[in-house]
Amino acid sequence: MPESEGKRGAFIVLEGCDRTGKTSQCKTLVNKLEEANIKARYMNFPDRSTQSGQLINGYLTRKDDFTDEGIHLLFTLNRWERMKEMEKALKNGVNLIVDRYSYSGVAFSSAKGLDLEWCKAPEAGLLKPDLVILLTLSPEALARRGGFGDERYEVPAFQKKVIEKYGLLKDDRYWKAIDADKTFDDLTVELYEEVLRTVENAGDKPLEKLW
Numbered sequence: 001m002p003e004s005e006g007k008r009g010a011f012i013v014l015e016g017c018d019r020t021g022k023t024s025q026c027k028t029l030v031n032k033l034e035e036a037n038i039k040a041r042y043m044n045f046p047d048r049s050t051q052s053g054q055l056i057n058g059y060l061t062r063k064d065d066f067t068d069e070g071i072h073l074l075f076t077l078n079r080w081e082r083m084k085e086m087e088k089a090l091k092n093g094v095n096l097i098v099d100r101y102s103y104s105g106v107a108f109s110s111a112k113g114l115d116l117e118w119c120k121a122p123e124a125g126l127l128k129p130d131l132v133i134l135l136t137l138s139p140e141a142l143a144r145r146g147g148f149g150d151e152r153y154e155v156p157a158f159q160k161k162v163i164e165k166y167g168l169l170k171d172d173r174y175w176k177a178i179d180a181d182k183t184f185d186d187l188t189v190e191l192y193e194e195v196l197r198t199v200e201n202a203g204d205k206p207l208e209k210l211w
């Protein structure tokens with residue numbers, strides 16, 4: 001039986017507004033898994049290296065402009081461009097630790113005023129994560145972290161709207177909210193525990209699709 005040759009990898013996403021520590025924690029988690037001889041790979045969305053990613057980069061750095069609908073579809077396309085490769089990796093037993101996914105796409109575009117269901121539609125059929133970890137920070141804790149960049153979206157008032165939209169997307173069957181207002185290392189310990197539990201259990205479950 002081919003299934004018994006090896007378990008599939010787990011698909012784990014970190015979400016949350018800017019500066020909650022997603023990128024650095026995702027990379028640290030991949031390193032920790034690899035140190036434990038568990039196959040793991042870091043991925044992030046938007047992936048600015050693909051064709052659509054270059055257009056997205058132009059938009060985020062304010063070089064290019066698109067309509068809200070147009071940029072939404074580009075972010076979605078950016079995920080579709082990676083789907084075959086992600087499915088292959090998971091089937092080969094590689095655990096994917098992914099820095100933002102469809103939830104960011106929908107939360108950001110609907111925070112701008114687009115209809116939430118319209119935003120979700122083109123994401124339908126993408127691979128569904130086994131676990132979404134939502135990193136949360138109170139507005140005060142977020143302000144203490146400071147240092148927002150000057151790309152589009154890196155504005156506290158907009159981030160607050162994004163947090164509200166995450167609340168609408170959150171599905172307790174596979175989401176877990178974790179308060180990021182602690183030291184980097186303490187947060188890593190908490191995240192790694194969740195990640196390991198998911199890695200252990202995902203192998204027996206079929207891969208599912210959004211939504």
Ligand SMILES: Nc1ncnc2c1ncn2[C@@H]1O[C@H](COP(=O)(O)OP(=O)(O)O)[C@@H](O)[C@H]1O
Pocket residue numbers: 016017018019020021022023024025145180181182183184185187
């Ligand atoms: N637990 C933490 N406490 C304080 N600062 C943190 C913590 N985690 C990350 N940071 C800092 O916050 C900034 C954003 O981290 P990053 O991983 O890029 O977050 P994100 O990808 O969510 O925007 C970095 O300067 C990082 O050093």
Ligand SMILES: [Mg+2]
Pocket residue numbers: 022023024099
């Ligand atoms: Mg980041």
